[in-house]
Amino acid sequence: MxxxxxxxxxxxxxxxxxxxxxxxxxxxxxxxxxxxxxxxxxxxxxxxxxxxxxxxxxxxxxxxxxxxxxxxxxxxxxxxxxxxxxxxxxxxxxxxxxxxxxxxxxxxxxxxxxxxxxxxxxxxxxxxxxxxxxxxTAVQAAGGGTAVEKDGTLSIPADPNGQLAYEDAKATATAGPVTIEMPNKSGIGHDIVIDGLGKGEVVSDGTSSFKATLEAGKTYTYYCSVPGHRQAGMQGTLTVK
Ligand code: HEC
Structure with a gap:
């Protein structure tokens, strides 16, 4: 055509x-x-x-x-x-x-x-x-929060206002099995990935998640693998206690 x-x-x-x-x-x-x-x-x-x-x-x-x-x-x-x-x-x-x-x-x-x-x-x-x-003050800058693992689930939402960022640029968890999830209400496709650990699927309205086993004392970087998003700041640091 x-x-x-x-x-x-x-x-x-x-x-x-x-x-x-x-x-x-x-x-x-x-x-x-x-x-x-x-x-x-x-x-x-x-x-x-x-x-x-x-x-x-x-x-x-x-x-x-x-x-x-x-x-x-x-x-x-x-x-x-x-x-x-x-x-x-x-x-x-x-x-x-x-x-x-x-x-x-x-x-x-x-x-x-x-x-x-x-x-x-x-x-x-x-x-x-x-x-x-x-x-x-029209748009609050995303990324200021810290996500804390609770009962084996670590939830790190994408910024609902459309910024290329998670709500939390920091996260903490205890060692062992965990479900890492990223609720996304922004309408923009995002995922959550930790190299070597796992990768959720890209969702624009829903929750991306994967299961992993965290090692004590380690820090991991989580990020969005959609092209350009990590470079724009869509990443954070997970510290395991
Ligand atoms: C899915 C990605 C995407 C979204 C969302 C998007 N754009 Fe674009 N935009 C593009 C692309 C690709 C181009 C280049 C091709 C074109 O000109 O259409 C472009 C071009 C433009 C241009 C022309 C720039 C130039 O160099 O002449 C303007 C202005 C613009 N966009 C404004 C907006 C505004 C305002 C919105 C929100 C209402 C928006 N865009 C949403 C992808 C996007």
């Missing part, structure tokens, strides 16, 4: 017809957007595939979104233009897959949510520094 790439002008016309909020192709009407909600949605729906420094996301499946707009911004494109590009990308991603054959799904967010995400991305892309005020 041959892919048909729509000529840009036709695409613009189609978008303007389909989306009344777009005043012209390349721009969105200056409407109020909730950038706090936009940040939360971005982390949950987009961050596993995209790096955006203000959002603290480190996905590598899609282009780095700080780098993506750097040149356009330097060339004088304004925030509104960038917002329009992001909005259109959310509704109508490019048809071309990346090097691993992964395509960006369309309409991961829609309606107001899509405007909020586009406004947030446009407001922070390629900017140094960190989010402040309400934006700074």
């Amino acid at each position: 041959g892919k048909r790439i729509m000529p840009r002008a036709a695409l613009c016309a189609a978008i303007v017809a389909a989306v009344p909020a777009l005043s012209a192709c390349g721009g969105v009407k200056d409407q109020q957007a909730d950038v706090v909600a936009g940040k939360q949605l971005f982390v949950k729906k987009c961050g596993a595939c995209h790096t955006l420094s203000h959002a603290g996301t480190k996905g590598t499946t899609g282009p780095n979104l700080d780098e993506a707009f750097q040149q356009s911004l330097q060339e004088g494109f304004g925030e509104t233009a960038v917002r329009g590009v992001v909005y259109k990308q959310i509704l109508y991603p490019n048809r071309l897959p990346n090097a691993q054959g992964i395509k960006m799904p369309s309409k991961l967010v829609s309606g107001e949510d899509a405007h909020d995400v586009a406004a947030y991305v446009a407001s922070v892309t390629a900017k140094p520094g960190k989010d402040t005020g309400r934006l700074a």
Whole structure:
């Protein structure tokens, strides 16, 4: 089956017809957007595939979104233009897959949510520094907890907000047989693996788990084996007492 790439002008016309909020192709009407909600949605729906420094996301499946707009911004494109590009990308991603054959799904967010995400991305892309005020606390950084084994089960949940991290970057257990499980409610595929010990299956909504026997006094590293996730920080240290 041959892919048909729509000529840009036709695409613009189609978008303007389909989306009344777009005043012209390349721009969105200056409407109020909730950038706090936009940040939360971005982390949950987009961050596993995209790096955006203000959002603290480190996905590598899609282009780095700080780098993506750097040149356009330097060339004088304004925030509104960038917002329009992001909005259109959310509704109508490019048809071309990346090097691993992964395509960006369309309409991961829609309606107001899509405007909020586009406004947030446009407001922070390629900017140094960190989010402040309400934006700074919009998404709690994952990984701060310690998981403790109880009755032979060690539960290390994936961050439910979509960050490439477990809720706990540290875990403790007693020596002997254990079931290591990773409940995952994020909607993003993750697993939990300890080299030489075992590997749960990749789940996006459910629990990944495996059984293992832990040696006293040892430390192990657990991580997610989905490409790019460990590198983004999805790992932790298990200490056996
Ligand atoms: C499953 C992974 C995946 C998810 C989730 C995803 N993207 Fe993408 N994204 C990609 C890939 C792959 C590309 C490159 C191909 C393309 O342009 O469609 C891309 C391209 C982009 C681009 C164009 C960047 C450029 O260099 O021009 C933007 C903007 C973008 N994505 C924003 C988003 C936003 C916003 C979300 C969340 C609503 C999102 N993406 C979710 C994989 C993803």
